[in-house]
Amino acid sequence: MxxxxxxxxxxxxxxxxxxxxxxxxxxxxxxxxxxxxxxxxxxxxxxxxxxxxxxxxxxxxxxxxxxxxxxxxxxxxxxxxxxxxxxxxxxxxxxxxxxxxxxxxxxxxxxxxxxxxxxxxxxxxxxxxxxxxxxxxxxxxxxxxxxxxxxxxxxxxAGITAYRVAKKAARKLNPGQYCVILGVGGLGHIALQSVRELCGARIIAIDRSEAARQLARNLGAHYVLDGSDTIVQEVKELTHGGAHVVIDFVGELGAEQVSWQMLRQGGTHFVVGYGGAVHVPTVHMIITEIAIEGSLVxxxxxxxxxxxxxxxxxxxxxxxxxxxxxxxxxxxxxxxxxxxxxxxxxx
Known part of the structure; x- marks a missing residue:
């Protein structure tokens, strides 16, 4: 063969x-x-x-x-x-x-x-x-x-990796709360649809590719951002304090470091993409009570x-x-x- x-x-x-x-x-x-x-x-x-x-x-x-x-x-x-x-x-x-x-x-x-x-x-x-x-x-x-x-x-x-983390996220999200999906590629576009089906959260899709951003719009993302250098501030302003959940499908090239910074107090950063390393000051984790959680296939x-x-x-x-x-x-x-x-x- x-x-x-x-x-x-x-x-x-x-x-x-x-x-x-x-x-x-x-x-x-x-x-x-x-x-x-x-x-x-x-x-x-x-x-x-x-x-x-x-x-x-x-x-x-x-x-x-x-x-x-x-x-x-x-x-x-x-x-x-x-x-x-x-x-x-x-x-x-x-x-x-x-x-x-x-x-x-x-x-x-x-x-x-x-x-x-x-x-x-x-x-x-x-x-x-x-x-x-x-x-x-x-x-x-x-x-x-x-x-x-x-x-x-x-x-x-890709599908069940995205679906598994979407299920985890949906358990933490109530209608009207904010879920950031970072990276609308092969996994992210499945997660976007899955979160949409599983809960009533507002979905913020972030990607530097215009084609990916257009796909996110077509799939029903409530907000679509381009991942500029001011992305943390943009998300905090849009969500009035930070997202309740951030799902990171990149996990490297700096994305893993901005993801947790987008969270509001008590929020959860789900790590799906890999290749980098997450560095969070312990005092920040204590004061904000954020959680960082990995998600497998x-x-x-x-x-x-x-x-x-x-x-x-x-x-x-x-x-x-x-x-x-x-x-x-x-x-x-x-x-x-x-x-x-x-x-x-x-x-």
Whole structure:
């Protein structure tokens, strides 16, 4: 099969994925499933993987290379192991990003991403920038008949990451309160729609890209700002003292430092994007009682919930399609902010 593989890490993103012929994945366990990839999302985590940000966590001995990236995947069931009962060959499916074990405490609590024995296609094993991918039955959700894999693949990670933090934010927001969404890209535009659906907060969208700002307007943001150097003061004036919640989808390049400064007393800064470091004076945290909280990828049930909202047309993915042989062009467009929404790779 054809696949795009990473052969070396490069912090400057000057390397390219190599399009190669590689062996087809094989069923080795009763619960294994091979999915014919219909689409795979390109994520900022893929860029961070190429940069080597994850190499000491996922691959300290460099034993993975070369391997196939791609952790936002949807397609059709191609082959199933002898123990699989919930899906059959030909079923359209979306893949939760983690192949979880189902028996550890994390799994039994319903938090798939806490699985002690899981594997993560595209991160620590071969992923979906290919024609076929190996996963397991526990990761699969059958798609609604009117939903195509190409229209939802990035929801498998970007979508549930955004939806999970939107649920957390909605629990803290009452109608009329203010929620800042910093970064209206592949995750932010999903979070904006999710917050809108889950609560009655006023949404302030911030992005330096005019295309992203226009997308935010189209999706129903109450206020749209350009992220200038005076953004903290703008938000405080607009909200009469500061936002109740700030969701930071950038997490680097200084965004992580302005996010908590936009909060009013008792507010919460949710960190989703990463790459930087948050530095807050402890006296400020005490006086203002702000909270800083990380948010991981959503669990299986949250992906089910998000797919229901998508099937009803209440949360939609905005994407730009690329062929598999255009993967490096997609990476370059992503790196240089030429994509509004999400890049989707279609084998």
């Amino acid at each position: 054809r696949a795009a593989r990473l052969h070396e890490y490069d912090e400057h993103l000057n390397v390219q994925l190599q399009l190669e012929d590689v062996p087809l994945p094989k069923i080795t366990k009763p619960g294994d499933v091979i999915v014919r990839i219909g689409a795979a999302g390109l994520c900022r985590t893929d860029l961070h993987i190429i940069e080597g940000v994850w190499k000491d966590i996922q691959d300290p001995q460099r034993t993975l290379l070369p391997y196939i990236l791609g952790h936002e995947n949807a397609g059709w069931v191609e082959e199933v192991g002898p123990g699989v009962t919930s899906v059959k060959v030909g079923d359209p499916v979306i893949c939760h990003p983690l192949r979880s074990c189902g028996v550890c405490l994390g799994c039994r609590r319903g938090e798939d991403m806490y699985c002690e024995h899981g594997s993560f296609p595209g991160l620590n094993c071969d992923g979906g920038f290919a024609e076929y991918m190996l996963t397991n039955e526990r990761a699969l959700i059958k798609l609604n008949p009117n939903v195509a894999p190409v229209d939802v693949a990035p929801l498998a990670d 959503g669990n299986y049930v949250e992906l089910v919930e998000l797919m229901e909202l998508n099937a009803e047309g209440r949360v939609k993915l905005h994407g730009q399609q690329y062929r598999l042989d255009q993967i490096n062009q997609a990476i370059d467009d992503f790196k240089n902010r030429r994509i509004a929404g999400r890049a989707v790779i279609v084998p």
